[in-house]
Amino acid sequence: MFWRQGYPDSLAPESPSWLRMEAATVVQSSLPALLFSKIESSGIIKSQTFVNHSFIPPTIDKTFQMWKEKGLTSVRHLYINGRFASFDELRVKYNLPHSQYFRYLQIRDYVRSKITNFQTLPKKHAFFDVMNSPSDSKHLISTFVRLFDGCIEVCTDKIKKAWEEELGIWLSKAVWDKSLAMISSCSINSRHQLIQFKVVHRLHYSKLKLHKIYPLVSPMCDRCKVAEGTLSHAFWFCTQLAGFWDKLFGWFSRAYKTTLQPDAELALLGCSQSTANIPTAMRQSLMLGTIVAKRLILMDWKSTSPPSFQRWLTDMTSVIQMEKLRFTRANSLEKFSAIWDPFLNHLDMTRTR
Numbered sequence: 240m241f242w243r244q245g246y247p248d249s250l251a252p253e254s255p256s257w258l259r260m261e262a263a264t265v266v267q268s269s270l271p272a273l274l275f276s277k278i279e280s281s282g283i284i285k286s287q288t289f290v291n292h293s294f295i296p297p298t299i300d301k302t303f304q305m306w307k308e309k310g311l312t313s314v315r316h317l318y319i320n321g322r323f324a325s326f327d328e329l330r331v332k333y334n335l336p337h338s339q340y341f342r343y344l345q346i347r348d349y350v351r352s353k354i355t356n357f358q359t360l361p362k363k364h365a366f367f368d369v370m371n372s373p374s375d376s377k378h379l380i381s382t383f384v385r386l387f388d389g390c391i392e393v394c395t396d397k398i399k400k401a402w403e404e405e406l407g408i409w410l411s412k413a414v415w416d417k418s419l420a421m422i423s424s425c426s427i428n429s430r431h432q433l434i435q436f437k438v439v440h441r442l443h444y445s446k447l448k449l450h451k452i453y454p455l456v457s458p459m460c461d462r463c464k465v466a467e468g469t470l471s472h473a474f475w476f477c478t479q480l481a482g483f484w485d486k487l488f489g490w491f492s493r494a495y496k497t498t499l500q501p502d503a504e505l506a507l508l509g510c511s512q513s514t515a516n517i518p519t520a521m522r523q524s525l526m527l528g529t530i531v532a533k534r535l536i537l538m539d540w541k542s543t544s545p546p547s548f549q550r551w552l553t554d555m556t557s558v559i560q561m562e563k564l565r566f567t568r569a570n571s572l573e574k575f576s577a578i579w580d581p582f583l584n585h586l587d588m589t590r591t592r
């Protein structure tokens with residue numbers, strides 16, 4: 240609504256009052272022009288020529304009002320067949336008088352200053368297709384998220400280096416990129432995704448980090464009280480957690496009949512170089528299993544005792560039920576069976592013993 244109706248003279252009578260109030264605060268421009276003008280080239284094409292803070296002449300020269308009445312309303316209209324039109328071409332198409340050549344030079348100079356290679360119509364960014372889609376279009380928000388995601392490049396080298404230093408390993412770029420990519424697909428549950436995102440990006444407050452902020456807070460681990468509470472210690476190296484992680488990796492080894500040694504990379508980041516060859520189904524269940532384990536560690540972050548393995552099994556049972564619903568809705572129960580049957584069969588076997 241903000242960008243669809245943001246031009247001062249395009250507000251519909253039924254427009255909400257907040258939109259009028261917002262529009263009234265913008266002088267010599269428009270809400271859409273402000274929104275789009277920072278986006279190079281394609282943004283300028285979208286922004287209107289006549290209500291634009293970066294092109295002053297229309298605010299003092301009412302001739303441009305006549306251009307607008309004749310349908311020449313935006314920079315996009317200055318292009319004919321993909322090329323920036325000559326004055327003669329515009330004059331014929333929009334029935335402009337010869338005397339307005341100077342305005343044409345003004346607007347051409349403006350466009351030239353904003354768009355590199357302005358003679359050719361810039362390629363329209365997919366962003367504007369989304370902006371112009373009906374607001375009830377399917378997958379509108381996810382398309383927005385994907386577009387923004389593709390535009391944002393975040394350097395994670397520092398985070399990767401911090402993990403390497405703490406774990407005493409070298410993380411290959413492939414493993415690191417995969418661990419980042421797997422965050423959004425690790426579970427249907429957004430809370431699980433958030434846990435994994437925060438762990439991988441080192442966003443939790445370790446005792447060591449708290450000590451750096453508040454020197455009076457002890458940097459020592461609350462669980463074992465004998466080592467510094469770094470993030471890798473709090474999630475993995477703490478001696479109090481060793482038994483818990485041993486049981487978890489032992490469980491997966493027996494359930495999937497694939498020997499798996501406890502692996503810090505896998506437990507913390509969701510994937511590891513040494514486990515690249517294990518079956519895909521097992522990798523997927525491991526990813527979710529380690530997230531549920533980390534959730535239990537986080538739930539008792541300040542506890543002196545380790546999380547209960549039995550509690551992990553109970554939580555996994557309910558998580559697997561959710562996964563079953565997800566696969567049922569996607570009509571891919573076979574895939575669910577491939578991933579989770581070994582886990583559930585092993586669970587049945589241990590219960591009947």
Ligand SMILES: [Zn+2]
Pocket residue numbers: 460461462463464465466472476477478479
């Ligand atoms: Zn500890």
